[in-house]
Amino acid sequence: MIKYPHYQSPPPKENTPILIEHNLEMDADKTWEPTVMSETNGGVYYNNAREISKFKLSVVDLPEYVQSVCIEDLEEEFQKIPYGLMKPYEVSQMKHNMNRNRYKGIYPYDDTRVVVRGGDTDYINASYIDGFRKRNAYIATLGPTAKQLGDFGQFWRMVWQQKVERIVMVTNLVEGQETKCDKYWPDQYQSKLYGDTEVVCTFEKLYADFIWRQFTFSKGKQNKEERNLHHLQFTAWPDKDIPDNVTSIIEFRQKVNALPTTFDGPVIVHCSAGVGRTGTYIGLDVLTKEGEAEGAIDIPGCVLNMRQNRPNMVQTLNQYKYLHQALVHSLTLDCSLIKIDYFHDFMHMMSSKQEIQKQFEKMQLHQEQKSDKELQATEKNRLLIKKNRKHADIPGDANRPRLYLFLNLGESDYINAIYINSFKTKNRFLVAQTPLPDTVSDFIALVIQENCSCIVSMETQGIGLYVPGDNQSLMNFQQEIKVRDSL
Structure with missing residues (x-):
C-alpha cells in the first residue's frame, strides 16, 4: 500500500460511511477521509477501476434500462467507483494553504489543481475537470467564502487568468441553517473591487428555477481590459436532497450552453464543496454531449474520470440515480431550444412526421420517480x-x-x-x-x-x-x- 502524507488507512468495510444526504458537506472536523490507492507492477491503479465499465449503454436502450434497473444493482455499480482521495494532494496540505480548505477530504490533486498566479500563494481549492473530447473543460471549486478567500481576490484572479466567461452556481447562499457560499459578486448596477479585479453587475434576471446575472470585470488602471461574464445560479436544488424533477436542471443547462462566448476558457461550476451537485451537473453536460455525438454513453466511466480529477464527484447514490433519470430526458426527448422565428416551421415539420404524437408517447414512459x-x-x-x-x-x-x-x-x-x-x-x-x-x-x-x-x-x-x-x-x-x- 502506498502512503502519501496525510492519507489514512480506510476503516473496515462495515464502518464505511453511507452515502446519504444528511452527512454531506460537513465541516472539517466531522468528515471521514478515506483512501483507495493500491500498488501494482511498480505503479498506481484505481481500486476497482477495471470492473466499473465494460461497455457503453446505447441511448436507444437508455429509457428501458433506467426504468428496469433495480436500486440494489445501481448501488453496487456506484460503490465500485473509487471514493475518497486517490492521488497526491500535498500542495493543499501546506501550512499556508490549509486555511483555504473547507471540508476534510475535499482537496484538489496536485496534478489537476488550478494554479492562480499573483497572490501570496498560487493555491485555491479548485480542480480542472475534463469534458467530452476537451481537456480542462470545467473548473470544479469550493463555493467561495470569506473565511477561505478573504476579499475573494484569489477567486476573481482565477476567473481572469483562466478566461472564464460562464460561472454555474448550483447552490443557494444559505440552505436550512447552513451557509453554503458567500456572496462574492456585487449587487445589481453596483461595482466592487475584489483584490485587483473590479466587477460590475450589469443586470440580474430572476426565473422560476435560476437567476441569471451578467458582469463586466476588468483589471489595471492603465490599458484597462474589460471582459463579460455570465453568472447562472440554479436555485431549485433543495438542501441535502435532489431536485423535484429533471426538467428544471436540463432547461438550466440549455441556458448555460446557449450563452455567447469569445474565449475558449473553462466553465466554473461550484456548489458548496464543489463535488456533489457540481459533479452531477458536469456529468449531465458531459454525458449528454457524448450521447448526442456517439449514440452511447458510459455513466460510471464518466464519474470515474471526474473522480480522477477531483475526489468524490457525484457524491451520493441519490445524485447518481438522478443523473441517470436526467440523461433519459436530455437524450431521448427533444429538449432543444427553438427560436420563435422558426417555431411555425418546426410545428409544421413535427406534425407532418407525427413527431408530436411520438414525443407525447415517450413522455408517458418517463414518469418522475417519487421518493x-x-x-x-x-x-x-x-x-x-x-x-x-x-x-x-x-x-x-x-x-x-x-x-x-x-x-x-x-x-x-x-x-x-x-x-x-x-x-x-x-x-x-x-x-x-x-x-x-x-x-x-x-x-x-x-x-x-x-x-x-x-x-x-x-x-x-x-x-x-x-x-x-x-x-x-x-x-x-x-x-x-x-x-x-x-x-
Whole structure:
C-alpha cells in the first residue's frame, strides 16, 4: 500500500460511511477521509477501476434500462467507483494553504489543481475537470467564502487568468441553517473591487428555477481590459436532497450552453464543496454531449474520470440515480431550444412526421420517480375519498398548497391541487381539481388564501357551485363569505 502524507488507512468495510444526504458537506472536523490507492507492477491503479465499465449503454436502450434497473444493482455499480482521495494532494496540505480548505477530504490533486498566479500563494481549492473530447473543460471549486478567500481576490484572479466567461452556481447562499457560499459578486448596477479585479453587475434576471446575472470585470488602471461574464445560479436544488424533477436542471443547462462566448476558457461550476451537485451537473453536460455525438454513453466511466480529477464527484447514490433519470430526458426527448422565428416551421415539420404524437408517447414512459415519503403521502391523500373525484390524479404533499384559512381544529389541510411554475415565477399557477359539492368551501378558501386574481374553468357539468349569481352571495365556513362577480 502506498502512503502519501496525510492519507489514512480506510476503516473496515462495515464502518464505511453511507452515502446519504444528511452527512454531506460537513465541516472539517466531522468528515471521514478515506483512501483507495493500491500498488501494482511498480505503479498506481484505481481500486476497482477495471470492473466499473465494460461497455457503453446505447441511448436507444437508455429509457428501458433506467426504468428496469433495480436500486440494489445501481448501488453496487456506484460503490465500485473509487471514493475518497486517490492521488497526491500535498500542495493543499501546506501550512499556508490549509486555511483555504473547507471540508476534510475535499482537496484538489496536485496534478489537476488550478494554479492562480499573483497572490501570496498560487493555491485555491479548485480542480480542472475534463469534458467530452476537451481537456480542462470545467473548473470544479469550493463555493467561495470569506473565511477561505478573504476579499475573494484569489477567486476573481482565477476567473481572469483562466478566461472564464460562464460561472454555474448550483447552490443557494444559505440552505436550512447552513451557509453554503458567500456572496462574492456585487449587487445589481453596483461595482466592487475584489483584490485587483473590479466587477460590475450589469443586470440580474430572476426565473422560476435560476437567476441569471451578467458582469463586466476588468483589471489595471492603465490599458484597462474589460471582459463579460455570465453568472447562472440554479436555485431549485433543495438542501441535502435532489431536485423535484429533471426538467428544471436540463432547461438550466440549455441556458448555460446557449450563452455567447469569445474565449475558449473553462466553465466554473461550484456548489458548496464543489463535488456533489457540481459533479452531477458536469456529468449531465458531459454525458449528454457524448450521447448526442456517439449514440452511447458510459455513466460510471464518466464519474470515474471526474473522480480522477477531483475526489468524490457525484457524491451520493441519490445524485447518481438522478443523473441517470436526467440523461433519459436530455437524450431521448427533444429538449432543444427553438427560436420563435422558426417555431411555425418546426410545428409544421413535427406534425407532418407525427413527431408530436411520438414525443407525447415517450413522455408517458418517463414518469418522475417519487421518493418513499411522497409515495406514502399520496396513498394517505388517496384515502380522503370525499375530497377527490373518482379516478382523479392524487398529489402527494411536496408540491401542493396547505389549506389554513377557516380551518377547524383537527380538519385536514388537504385539497387536490398543485403549484405550477411559469417560466419566470415559482408557483405562478395553481392547478386544482374542479370542486365537488362537498369541497366548494375548500376551493373558495384556497382562492382567498392564495390571493388568486383569476379562475379559468374547463368544465361546466358535475361541479360544485362556487360562483354566485348576480347580486347574490354564498354561505360557507359557518359565516357569510361574499364572492362577487369581480372575482
